[in-house]
Amino acid sequence: MTETPALPALWPAPLADGTVHATVTVPGSKSVTNRALVLAALAAEPGWVRRPLRSRDSQLMADALRAMGVGIEETVSSSSAGDGAGGEAWRVIPAALHGPTTVDVGNAGTVMRFLPPVATLADGDIRFDGDPRSYERPLGQVISALRTLGARIDDDGRGALPMTVLGGGALEGGTVEIDASNSSQFVSALLLSAPRFNQGVEVRHVGGNLPSMPHIRMTVEMLRAAGAQVDTPEAGGEKDVWRVTPGALLGRDMVVEPDLSNAQPFLAAALITGGTVTVPDWPRRTTQPGDALRRIFTEMGGSCELTDAGLVFTGTGKIHGIDVDLSEVGELTPGIAAVAALADSESVLRGVAHLRLHETDRLAALTKEINGLGGDVTETADGLRIRPRRMHGGVFHTYDDHRMATAGAVIGLAVEGVQIENVATTAKTLPDFPKMWTDMLAGDADGSGVPGAGAGAGA
Structure with a gap:
């Protein structure tokens, strides 16, 4: 080349x-690629992510999951679905998540927010660090929510990076209130890993206007496509509430x-x-x-x-x-x-x-x-x-x-x-x-x- x-x-x-x-x-799409990688890593069986974005943010996500034990093989292949989606593809092979290791988030919001919930499922400590700007980006709501759900996190009281998630191999889960008015990623972060929490999760947004709702809808649709049961009870009069039932995620053949x-x-x-x-x-x-x-x-x-x-x-x-x-x-x-x-x-x-x-x-x-x-x-x-x-x-x-x-x-x-x-x-x-x-x-x-x-x- x-x-x-x-x-x-x-x-x-x-x-x-x-x-x-x-x-x-x-x-x-970066948003689809990085969500697909997380869901595939948490699945009960191997899956494919086809036509992924190869960029700094997606490489940071893949490298972080590898550091926690997930197998990600980058290949060129044809599509088993016969839909012409051949070309570059990443084969994702789930494994028991483990530490100790350090994750470099760069300045990628999806990595710094989506992966701490994943790290709570690891056996061992996962340290998160990144670019200087990442220290200034909002993360405190995710940290406090994970603590409410049973996680142990050492952030020296900063509510920001750098920090260490003291993984215990599982997370209890349950109900949590969160102010996601600074970033819809706070909600997506909790939902993506929720099928693996013992009780699943009920997330209630309690702040001001919730930005970037299409990204939350993307998370919900991708979870459902991977076999998760997600309830968004707006039709019943509740707004900004999401419930995810615990259960196994399916390995999928996803085209980005x-x-x-x-x-x-x-x-x-x-x-x-x-x-x-x-x-x-x-x-x-x-x-x-x-x-x-x-x-x-x-x-x-x-x-x-x-x-x-x-x-x-x-x-x-x-x-x-x-x-x-x-x-x-x-x-x-x-x-x-x-x-x-x-x-x-x-x-x-x-x-x-x-x-x-x-x-x-x-x-x-x-x-x-x-x-x-x-x-x-x-x-x-x-x-x-x-x-x-x-x-x-x-x-x-x-x-x-x-x-x-x-x-x-x-x-x-x-x-x-x-x-x-x-x-x-x-x-x-x-x-x-x-x-x-x-x-x-x-x-x-x-x-x-x-x-x-x-x-x-x-x-």
Whole structure:
């Protein structure tokens, strides 16, 4: 294999010199991949995860599970289901979880939150550590909830990383109240391991608005597909309550969907340039938050159609401002803010106060970086107000946040001289983004020299 060339510290974001016409195959979903790995590791029999995302976050998850004793074999195979889902696949072989070991979470929210409940089932101590930013990210609610359910955790009173889960080989489980208003991952973390708890779990959210509900629905659907009994009694008048019954999980043959949120910059390119981008394998039904892009970017001036070829998105070159509640799809905010900065009218992005606690304070970062290029962004209590202005080139800092990097690239399509600091941070969820981006602009989405030929980085 050819080694990927080192990326410059300041990556010149390419300026679009015309309309974009390309087919871009987006790698698999990080959210689905990492949930699938956890469920497969806790199953009663081996399973497959096909078309997984290979990125820093998913590799951290796989390496952490291996450290606790799970077998994960990375292979290239055909699908036993006969659905054309061959290609890269990970064979997951459950085993008795054990320590002592140390888990590196990097700055991956799914790893730092989903795996402490798994570690309570291990025989031995599991230490969790990570990047400096991971020490600042909210984790206290997960720690206190696990203690309520019977876990022993040594965090020196920090309510954050680094910490050690003193695994006893099992967890009693039961009922727990949790304030998940800072992250829906707090709920998903408890639900994913709950079938293995002696009593299962009943999780009750007792805080303010619960963000990113599609991610919780994703967790529930994936649990059910793996054989778990999950009750969400909203129909009976209860809200924000989830009950998981103890029981064995099935080893599954799971095909990972494309990461729809990672399709965002490519769809934005069509919207901004008045071109067309096709994303193959876009699911007709999904729990991924990124599916909301079809509605949001259409309201901002584009049009889309789901075809046998995938999602075909077309822009007019005109971008309209939008007033939108993004509370359920907060991860889309950086890309929407970048497009809004190029619109013909004001935009208001609401419901995303929790983004101040993501990989970085995304609201502050977007405000500073867009304004640094001449934009006009102000923070509100729960979002951003964006007034379009003529912008100029300059350095767009990423704060080690992959979605900041892609947002800067989107602005660079229409603003000459934008330089992205540390574009390599996109490897967190979107490997080879710079090449995918330049290939898209060349109309050569697979590097074959044939305009619009097909797959980019591959899923």
